[in-house]
Amino acid sequence: MQIALTGTPGTGKTTVAHLLPYRVIDINALVREGLNFGTDPKRGCLEADMDGLAERLVEMDSDQISILEGHFSHHFAQWSIVLRLAPRKLESRLEERGYSPEKIRENLEAEALDVILVEAVEYCQRVDEIDATGRTPQEVADLVAKIIEGKLVMPPGQVDWLEEFFG
């Protein structure tokens, strides 16, 4: 069984995934290792081979729980857990990474407008949403673990960044 841990870049997916007692499948690593069509000239990043990824993930699936980690992992799972982060926090994390102002703006807008959450709701049968703002990675991982163990449900609709971002 594969469960997606998704969210806008910088929300903490990689950090949290590796605190969980499950196998982690890094979708971006699969793309870098060959499941791509080369660099997209407009975006300057690798264009993922979505069909190839879907096939590879079916091959990798088993009865054991695996976490699909990456900002488009929700395309490949029936169940997604979406990490959210207040845009002001996300901005400082992306600045620390040295992202360009355009790339920061694009990601902040996507977070403010719930882009990944909305996609996850569209693609997946079940979606949980965790606001990671003000929580340590371990606190977020504990919530993810409780959700996966069936002890907690965190339905979408808990955050609204519109006022903070556009207000």
Ligand SMILES: Nc1ncnc2c1ncn2[C@@H]1O[C@H](COP(=O)(O)OP(=O)(O)OP(=O)(O)O)[C@@H](O)[C@H]1O
């Ligand atoms: N809950 C948290 N509190 C404070 N810092 C955090 C938290 N979660 C992650 N970070 C830090 O934020 C940065 C981004 O985290 P991480 O790389 O896990 O994000 P990501 O969502 O996997 O990003 P990407 O999609 O680009 O891989 C890292 O420096 C990490 O240490």
